[in-house]
Amino acid sequence: MFLALKRVFADIHAGVCSKELLDLYYKMGYTHIACLEKHVDSSTLSSNVRVVIVDKVVVNASNVDELKDILRDIEYRRKVVAVHPTTTETARWSVHDTRIDTILITPSNLKVLDKKQLSVMKYYDKPLEVHIPHLLYSSSEVKSYFYRRLNMLARFKVGLVLGTSTSSMYELVHPVVVIKAMKTLYDLPEKITLLALTDIPRQIIFRKQVTT
């Protein structure tokens, strides 16, 4: 079953991309990765490892003007842009901007994500980004928040993307494990998690002018 799922996964948020980490990524079935920090050149990778790597930027914004200023300087055609809004106003505004690829939700800005935000996100077809360590290693209070928000998201049929947020080899989680964990711990249907790890992040990475 697991072998059949090989080479279809994409990671929207990798902390550091080193050579050994990319090897492991490829072995686990990832082919498209958005990296915060690239410590490797695609030319130095062995010919067996065919991984598409793009740059990733996370923008922390507390007001709209600040966000506009930051977005002006970002090379959004080549980089995956995720916005981490800390206010509701910024969250609402960032949904309809086409330069922004995803809206990042972490334990610090969970309250930004309400029903209205989700319906706006559905209207503009903007996916929600969540990092797997936040789902797995947070306090039970944060997990319960995530549980309610993710189930609401599934009901609203808003796109979800999951990032591993990996910076070392031993932090990486196998995608099948993520699917099973989301099913058993968060009651999220396997289909939604599978889309969050394959199709939706791949589309976002494809949109950028990728270099292999």
Added chain:
Amino acid sequence: MPDILLIAVLILMLAITITLLVTLLRLKRLVNAYAALLKAREKAVKVKKLRKRYVVFATICEERVEFNELRDAVSSKFRELFSENVYYKASPQLVLFDENTQRGVYKVIHLYLDHFIATLGLVKSIGGKKCVVVPLRTTGTLKKARELMRKLKF
């Protein structure tokens, strides 16, 4: 006089009919309830057979990991995530572990396979060593699991 008698007989017959009708309705309800009870009992008696599943896995660690260390790490992680109750129902058992290739086979009840795979992948430390555990394949027989343990490439 015969008129009064006739009326009395008629009233009596009406009363008997009503009583009969009420009794019949009650009887029907009783029969339905009994049938439902029988159906429910039949359903309750059907217990799913517990089947075994064998999960072939590989570990990637800083240093070599031993059988006991791995077993303890997985069982404690399972208890942490899904509590003691689910742990004894799933009853995961480390059947095989090759310390040279760092691969092994776990046996688990099929109803809790998803819980087990989630646990296995979330084990990040075994005996104080940093690790990644990768579930490779699930099979229904130990013979096939043994074969896959040798053959599968990762």
